[in-house]
Amino acid sequence: MDNDTPDQGSGEAPVRVVLAKLGLDGHDRGLKVVARMLRDAGMEVVYLGLRQTTETIIDAVEQEDADVVGISMLNAGHLTLGPRMVEALSQAGLDVPVIIGGIVPDDDRPAMAAAGVAGVLGPGASAEEVVACVQAACRRC
Amino acid sequence: MLSSVSSADVEPIGRGVGHRTVDQLVSAARGGERRATARLLTLVERGGETASAVADAIWPQVGSGGTDAHVIGVTGPPGAGKSTLVAAWLTQLVAAGRRPAVLAVDPSSPLTGGAILGDRIRMSEASAAGVFIRSMATRGHAGGLALAVPGMVRVLELAGFDPVVVETVGVGQVEVDITSAADTCLVVVNPGMGDAVQANKAGLLEVADLFAVNKSDRPDAADVRRDLELMLDLSDMTGHRRPGVAERPAVISTTATTGAGMDELAAALDGHRDGLVSSGALHDRRRQRWRSEVRSHLAERLRRLADATVADLEPKDNRSPNALVEDLIASIFEELVEDVDSRCDRGD
Ligand SMILES: Nc1nc2c(ncn2[C@@H]2O[C@H](COP(=O)(O)OP(=O)(O)OP(=O)(O)O)[C@@H](O)[C@H]2O)c(=O)[nH]1
Ligand SMILES: [Mg+2]
Numbered sequence: 001m002d003n004d005t006p007d008q009g010s011g012e013a014p015v016r017v018v019l020a021k022l023g024l025d026g027h028d029r030g031l032k033v034v035a036r037m038l039r040d041a042g043m044e045v046v047y048l049g050l051r052q053t054t055e056t057i058i059d060a061v062e063q064e065d066a067d068v069v070g071i072s073m074l075n076a077g078h079l080t081l082g083p084r085m086v087e088a089l090s091q092a093g094l095d096v097p098v099i100i101g102g103i104v105p106d107d108d109r110p111a112m113a114a115a116g117v118a119g120v121l122g123p124g125a126s127a128e129e130v131v132a133c134v135q136a137a138c139r140r141c
Numbered sequence: 142m143l144s145s146v147s148s149a150d151v152e153p154i155g156r157g158v159g160h161r162t163v164d165q166l167v168s169a170a171r172g173g174e175r176r177a178t179a180r181l182l183t184l185v186e187r188g189g190e191t192a193s194a195v196a197d198a199i200w201p202q203v204g205s206g207g208t209d210a211h212v213i214g215v216t217g218p219p220g221a222g223k224s225t226l227v228a229a230w231l232t233q234l235v236a237a238g239r240r241p242a243v244l245a246v247d248p249s250s251p252l253t254g255g256a257i258l259g260d261r262i263r264m265s266e267a268s269a270a271g272v273f274i275r276s277m278a279t280r281g282h283a284g285g286l287a288l289a290v291p292g293m294v295r296v297l298e299l300a301g302f303d304p305v306v307v308e309t310v311g312v313g314q315v316e317v318d319i320t321s322a323a324d325t326c327l328v329v330v331n332p333g334m335g336d337a338v339q340a341n342k343a344g345l346l347e348v349a350d351l352f353a354v355n356k357s358d359r360p361d362a363a364d365v366r367r368d369l370e371l372m373l374d375l376s377d378m379t380g381h382r383r384p385g386v387a388e389r390p391a392v393i394s395t396t397a398t399t400g401a402g403m404d405e406l407a408a409a410l411d412g413h414r415d416g417l418v419s420s421g422a423l424h425d426r427r428r429q430r431w432r433s434e435v436r437s438h439l440a441e442r443l444r445r446l447a448d449a450t451v452a453d454l455e456p457k458d459n460r461s462p463n464a465l466v467e468d469l470i471a472s473i474f475e476e477l478v479e480d481v482d483s484r485c486d487r488g489d
Pocket of ligand 1: 218219220221222223224225226260263310355356357358359395396397398399
């Protein structure tokens, strides 16, 4: 969508990012690190934490009026869960870019992009890469 | 300098919201559309002219008396279990047919302006049950919170939520002020760590209408209860109490993680509201809240005026700073009067 209308508020509003771990188990150490990177770049992170479902993520994105959603998932879940999240958001009428975090083989990236995933971040991504990825996704919304 | 925007000609652009005017968003929010409500919250939070346009559009529908929604402030030391408690209590209210909403405030980092808003971590179940939850950062100067929160509460009232709960960490004066401007103020404390003493220092004892001693599953829960009762005895004797607070606050033991005590808490909160209605104190509190909201906006305008006035000022040998201020105030008012005159001439 276009974003050309000047912000009529007082000053630049921070980017708001919803961060969640989709799926049943695992830990959220990596996601916490990402949260801190984004906060240190001046963004507002709405942190949902572990054991989220597509429904709880959609509710959060809607109520928080988020600009971007970042989802971390277990190995090998990305090919099904990533596109499913994109699809669920768009069915809910929410045109918000999705970034996937996790171990995603290079071969799978084109399929993810084709499914509408706005960005993919591997476990070793630096703070610069993480922030740049969110900013790039945000510009397209 | 004194610009005004009519609500009709502001067009917020949004992701997935499309091009809707403030009036369209307001009527959609009123009809229960959560996305429109969320967008209005964003616009009010951002401040500036669009926020004023939203306020103008909502005010006639809510009015100075407020709605029937019970506005409840929840505060207390960091980690006391406020979010867990609010989530457990509101989930029960949904089951009882109510439509609650929460505005959960967390501090922004003073260094980067960013924030990690973590209250939702404890609220997954409440979210799934249908509680509307909005996280909010304090964003820069503390005055911003005082400006935005009353307007955001009004958006939630317009959207038909009841109760509307505002969670803040009870450390800063602004946070305490905001929570105590609610119809009812609930203070959450914990066993151990001298929470009762901490709450006393932070000025929470005077503003509390109700206390929840949370984490009552801990062995030392009885101690904090006793400390609290002692301090309330003291304030009974010294007469230190918020105006309009006639009764000694009730103290309720809760375990937010198991839901124990939630029924008593809900009953006590409803009871407090009933008391406010029958004594007429609700009206007084809302008038007080309205005054402090107007005061915040006035202070913000004057602050900007002051910033603009001193921006290019050079030191004067013949005027002390104190005397200079008198000159400046006189010239500011002259300018304001001219501004108003010229608008009257144009027939605005
Ligand atoms: N044992 C016990 N733990 C609890 C209880 N209520 C909350 N907790 C735990 O206390 C911790 C903090 O809970 P939160 O609900 O995040 O506390 P908070 O007051 O909202 O925290 P801030 O918003 O960060 O100030 C979490 O680990 C909760 O699980 C309780 O009744 N008993
Ligand atoms: Mg909290």
